[in-house]
Amino acid sequence: MKSTFLIQRYVPEQDSAPHVERYELDLWDEATILDGLLAIKDSQDDSLAFRRACRHAICGSCSMVVNGYTKLVCKTAIASEVKRGRSELKITPMRSMKVLKDLIVDMSPFWKHFRDVEPWLQPDPAKVPPPNEEYRVTPQQLAPSRKDLNCILCAVCFSDCGVTEVDSHFAGPPALAKAHRFVTDPRDSKRKERLEKLVDLGLWDCAHAYNCMECPKHVDPAHAIADLRRISIEAGITNNIGAKHSQQFTKSVGRNGRLDETRLVMELTGITNVTGQIRNAPQGVRMLLKGKLPLPMHQKVDNPKEVRRIFETVGTKDEQ
Numbered sequence: 001m002k003s004t005f006l007i008q009r010y011v012p013e014q015d016s017a018p019h020v021e022r023y024e025l026d027l028w029d030e031a032t033i034l035d036g037l038l039a040i041k042d043s044q045d046d047s048l049a050f051r052r053a054c055r056h057a058i059c060g061s062c063s064m065v066v067n068g069y070t071k072l073v074c075k076t077a078i079a080s081e082v083k084r085g086r087s088e089l090k091i092t093p094m095r096s097m098k099v100l101k102d103l104i105v106d107m108s109p110f111w112k113h114f115r116d117v118e119p120w121l122q123p124d125p126a127k128v129p130p131p132n133e134e135y136r137v138t139p140q141q142l143a144p145s146r147k148d149l150n151c152i153l154c155a156v157c158f159s160d161c162g163v164t165e166v167d168s169h170f171a172g173p174p175a176l177a178k179a180h181r182f183v184t185d186p187r188d189s190k191r192k193e194r195l196e197k198l199v200d201l202g203l204w205d206c207a208h209a210y211n212c213m214e215c216p217k218h219v220d221p222a223h224a225i226a227d228l229r230r231i232s233i234e235a236g237i238t239n240n241i242g243a244k245h246s247q248q249f250t251k252s253v254g255r256n257g258r259l260d261e262t263r264l265v266m267e268l269t270g271i272t273n274v275t276g277q278i279r280n281a282p283q284g285v286r287m288l289l290k291g292k293l294p295l296p297m298h299q300k301v302d303n304p305k306e307v308r309r310i311f312e313t314v315g316t317k318d319e320q
């Protein structure tokens with residue numbers, strides 16, 4: 001099968017800016033993108049730099065951006081891109097990390113966030129069994145973290161996350177999925193401390209783009225983040241803007257069947273907080289002038305009872 005690879009090349013010590021080089025290939029039908037890169041290195045240009053190791057989607061080394069989406073290239077067939085109507089494969093390094101050479105990036109920011117969530121079990125020393133005994137947990141107890149355990153630290157979701165790209169403070173999907181793995185482990189004794197720290201690391205900063213759901217190992221960090229938020233509210237960690245926003249949002253929709261945006265802002269600021277309300281006023285006026293303030297002011301949906309019924313049903317299910 002014939003294909004064309006357009007690869008971004010860049011050696012910071014030599015080049016003033018990245019440039020694209022074109023390679024023509026004719027490989028077997030099942031060839032992966034990694035097979036294509038190896039063929040280029042073997043027979044066309046041995047100076048091309050990229051990471052790879054196991055070739056079986058286990059080591060997580062060969063992540064790079066293919067036609068706009070980050071992928072493990074050992075797991076992605078050239079044919080699958082061609083089938084998507086991409087006869088040319090544009091290959092660039094992962095985003096949100098500095099390029100060291102060609103397709104190799106400096107993953108320090110990824111590892112920093114990962115270390116920040118303390119990805120190791122911290123049990124209560126009084127409950128740890130003696131060295132010759134196992135600390136047993138049942139499959140049911142580990143069920144909430146089952147998907148998290150599949151993470152191979154490939155950074156695909158870190159590279160494709162829109163928030164990570166603009167906010168270096170945000171821990172990012174893989175670190176939060178790993179945090180979820182320990183928060184939900186019944187042996188860990190630092191649940192509350194972990195959750196409080198996660199709020200500082202950006203637990204509420206995820207913007208729900210859901211790019212991380214394209215995880216090659218089906219980890220589903222978006223679900224892990226949503227679950228961490230739920231657990232943190234249940235643990236009483238509500239003195240932060242994210243939890244308050246979520247609670248007021250739910251209350252508003254439950255009350256009227258529709259979000260009352262104006263009241264939401266007022267309640268988040270504090271209804272009796274006159275200084276805060278005055279401080280918000282200029283933004284309210286700007287929104288009004290731009291036509292972004294709902295007018296006439298908030299109205300209930302035609303049948304709010306129906307929405308309340310849904311809320312009651314979901315609430316009852318949560319309690320069961």
Ligand code: SF4
Nearest residue numbers: 151152154155157215
């Ligand atoms: S969650 Fe998935 S995409 Fe993200 S680092 Fe782990 S394996 Fe890779």
